Amino acid sequence: MRRLLLGISAVALALWALLVGGAPAMAADTTIGGVIKSDQEAVPGVTVNVSDETGFVENAISDEKGRWRVVVPQAGTYTVLIETDTLPPGVSLRDPDRTSVEVTVGEGQTKSVLFPTGDAPVSSTSKLDQALQLTVDGFIFGLTIALAAVGLSLIFGTTGLTNFSHGELVTFGSLMAYFFSAIMGLPFIVAAAAAVFAGGLFGFLQDRFFWRWLRKRGTALIAMLVVSIGLGIFLRYFYLFIFGGNTRQYAEYSGQAGLVLGPIVVTPKALVGAIVAVVFLAATVAWLRFTRMGKASRAIADNPALASASGIDVNRVISIIWAAGAGLAALAGVIYSLSNGVSWISGFGLLLLIFAGVTLGGLGTAIGAIVGSIIVGTMIQLSTLLIPSELKNVGALAVLIIILMIRPQGILGRSERVG
Amino acid sequence: MDWSNVFSQALTQGIGIQAVIFCLAAIGLNVQFGYTGLLNFGQSGFLAVAAYGLGVSIAYAGWSLWVGLLVGIAAAVLLALLLGIPTLRLRADYLAIVTIAAAEILRLTFRSVTFDPIFGGSDGINRFADDFYRYNPYSGPVKIGPADFSQNDMWIVTIGWILVVILSIIVFLLMRSPWGRVIKAIREDEDAVRSLGKSVYSYKLQALIIGGVMGCFGGFIAAIALQSIQPDYYSTDLTFFAYAVLILGGAARVLGPIVGSVVFWFLLVLIDGALANAVSSGAIDFIRNDQVGQIRYWILGISLMLLMIYRPQGILGDKKELSLDAR
Numbered sequence: 001m002r003r004l005l006l007g008i009s010a011v012a013l014a015l016w017a018l019l020v021g022g023a024p025a026m027a028a029d030t031t032i033g034g035v036i037k038s039d040q041e042a043v044p045g046v047t048v049n050v051s052d053e054t055g056f057v058e059n060a061i062s063d064e065k066g067r068w069r070v071v072v073p074q075a076g077t078y079t080v081l082i083e084t085d086t087l088p089p090g091v092s093l094r095d096p097d098r099t100s101v102e103v104t105v106g107e108g109q110t111k112s113v114l115f116p117t118g119d120a121p122v123s124s125t126s127k128l129d130q131a132l133q134l135t136v137d138g139f140i141f142g143l144t145i146a147l148a149a150v151g152l153s154l155i156f157g158t159t160g161l162t163n164f165s166h167g168e169l170v171t172f173g174s175l176m177a178y179f180f181s182a183i184m185g186l187p188f189i190v191a192a193a194a195a196v197f198a199g200g201l202f203g204f205l206q207d208r209f210f211w212r213w214l215r216k217r218g219t220a221l222i223a224m225l226v227v228s229i230g231l232g233i234f235l236r237y238f239y240l241f242i243f244g245g246n247t248r249q250y251a252e253y254s255g256q257a258g259l260v261l262g263p264i265v266v267t268p269k270a271l272v273g274a275i276v277a278v279v280f281l282a283a284t285v286a287w288l289r290f291t292r293m294g295k296a297s298r299a300i301a302d303n304p305a306l307a308s309a310s311g312i313d314v315n316r317v318i319s320i321i322w323a324a325g326a327g328l329a330a331l332a333g334v335i336y337s338l339s340n341g342v343s344w345i346s347g348f349g350l351l352l353l354i355f356a357g358v359t360l361g362g363l364g365t366a367i368g369a370i371v372g373s374i375i376v377g378t379m380i381q382l383s384t385l386l387i388p389s390e391l392k393n394v395g396a397l398a399v400l401i402i403i404l405m406i407r408p409q410g411i412l413g414r415s416e417r418v419g
Numbered sequence: 420m421d422w423s424n425v426f427s428q429a430l431t432q433g434i435g436i437q438a439v440i441f442c443l444a445a446i447g448l449n450v451q452f453g454y455t456g457l458l459n460f461g462q463s464g465f466l467a468v469a470a471y472g473l474g475v476s477i478a479y480a481g482w483s484l485w486v487g488l489l490v491g492i493a494a495a496v497l498l499a500l501l502l503g504i505p506t507l508r509l510r511a512d513y514l515a516i517v518t519i520a521a522a523e524i525l526r527l528t529f530r531s532v533t534f535d536p537i538f539g540g541s542d543g544i545n546r547f548a549d550d551f552y553r554y555n556p557y558s559g560p561v562k563i564g565p566a567d568f569s570q571n572d573m574w575i576v577t578i579g580w581i582l583v584v585i586l587s588i589i590v591f592l593l594m595r596s597p598w599g600r601v602i603k604a605i606r607e608d609e610d611a612v613r614s615l616g617k618s619v620y621s622y623k624l625q626a627l628i629i630g631g632v633m634g635c636f637g638g639f640i641a642a643i644a645l646q647s648i649q650p651d652y653y654s655t656d657l658t659f660f661a662y663a664v665l666i667l668g669g670a671a672r673v674l675g676p677i678v679g680s681v682v683f684w685f686l687l688v689l690i691d692g693a694l695a696n697a698v699s700s701g702a703i704d705f706i707r708n709d710q711v712g713q714i715r716y717w718i719l720g721i722s723l724m725l726l727m728i729y730r731p732q733g734i735l736g737d738k739k740e741l742s743l744d745a746r
Contacts, residue, residue: 162512219728222458222511226666226727229659234720237713352523355516363512388533397520404517405505 031110032078032103033060033069038091038117042066047083052076061086075107082115091117109246127385129263134381136264142357142377143277146370147332148350149357150284151203151325153369156358157301158321161211162225165232166329166354171239171347173199173330174337178243181250188252196331203326207319232348239344247341273335280331281370284324288366297321353380353393356400362410372410376400425692427565433685434566436644439579440466440637441684444661445668445676446586447634452662453670454594455626456606458511461502461518462661464525465631467653468494469638471529474544474648479537484550488639495635498525499628507623519655530650543649551575551643575644582640583677586633591673593629602626603671634661656716663719666726669736678734683722687715 032050036043042065050070051057056078060068072078081100084093093099094116105111152166176198180191210231214224258265288294296317299307308314333347340346353376361372376396383395403410432438444462451457472491476482482490502521506514529538538544555574560567568576593599604612605619613619642648660683668679695711697703706714732738 162515214728223727223731225512226662227724230720230723230727233659233723234717237716237720241710241713352520359516388531390531391527391533394524394527397524400520401505401517404509404513408509408513
């Protein structure tokens, strides 16, 4: 009991101190703003009118980057109106009737309001180019999932724990990177490295003071699974408490133009993220294959009692696996948030896709998890060719169920009876 | 600080709509998880298909309430078959992953713009249950001790608790029948049961279907009581609230879900109310008003952890009967 409370409160206090302590730096104006663009080109000189019922009225004119911003006196609901006659010739709203929007903004928050212009996007590219683009996007997304999936798979392999709070390790990484870069003011690269390190430390401490203690108590695996769900829920809403419900962007690299490589467009940050992911995944696989520690972890996955009898310090190996797995998950969080923004729920959103990847590849094998995740990522993106993109995760999860029907051990799993 | 108001609110909720909904969901889980040892993490999906089956039948197809209920039950049976057939031969955690994935699939589908004409997108389906309230025998608000119910709430709560009693009796009779003994034996040692020539697979599938159908009544009550079916109500959190209720009361006990849901909702609303009061009166200043609602999820998370570690048998359970482990 004492230990559990100690563990939870230590983590809680640390997070609290880090994020609340830094909060005054963020106490900013309450603003409403947005960017007006037409075909990726900024539209300057458009007048936007912000008003509320108490009589507050202010105009803003978009600058040369298409940005406009109004500082409002307090939190509340405002009406934002775009004056369509100030739009340059040839530019019109996509929905001509949507000239005004009601928005609610909280104290100190920034609310963005978008007025999409032009016709609804009709792709001029061919189906083949689209498929190529989606394959690349999906492959990169799959690499991100793979980073998180490897850790989940290793932890499952060595301890038997199906960790439903793994998504919160991913979120931890992206939150930490935000903390180090936006609040501490470190350059993003340094912040990302610090976030990965903090993630690893978080995982190590979680195992050392919580999971190891549960294993020692002889808590059954299913009970531990439910405990991980409880931990996940607690952490998730703790993040929400501290970080708030908004999605925020890292200050650096936020609006990056895409590199055009033949028929496909990739942002440099996504490319760099993918390369980093490949390097770390390769290093993990090499570590598992060739080092003593890696071999020891595979031995434990195979038979913990025998491994322990042959002189392997099982607890130490598991601690290292936890630290490495959590660090990789944090890295996944940083790379994911670089393109998708930082939010309290991002890791939980990925969790089921991570599970899909791990299960597809075969529960408990690291290489299987990587291959499975890349397939899941690619498939999710490619499926948008056929189904509406809001349903793309539905397709992925449905395929997970179908795979389990046909080949329950996964594509790379050993074919053994699993039930 | 108005303590008597907080207390009567907590009592109202402790025997009110939320308690009934989660009690029904937990009775279903009890059959699956408590007695059979199946890790169904998609109970929210069963409630969702029931609620949407009812809502779509009435609001979209224009059928009567009774047909709607039958459609909801049929949908729950179908979902159980879909989930169970591929996964019940596999280890327990596969069922867990597949059921949680299926519940998310359902939620995402129900809230999608693509199916907006049928399921109503993220707004859901609203005001479809007037038929139900036409039969309301209560003619005004009802007070039970310090608890306070409006006329309509009292009607749905009455029906809800009657359902709880009926289903609990069914569970009691089932579990002392030969069928129930096989089910419990599967939880204890699946291989032993198999070696006795029982088809473990079909027993598990039956338990999944029965538990799903029992849980789906929770979906009906939720849909009718709120006169509204919102896709995000049926998120995975709902499933885990039901688990917390079941484990708190005591899994594998007929009265477990009832005791669990009453105690859980009473405490939850009491803590919620007390916190909200303390915050608005300025006694606690590090929590904002809009953050009070998040605290209940902390309570959910921490209570799941503590219960599982220190008292997996809950209030009523017998630790010997509940040796949960991976199979």
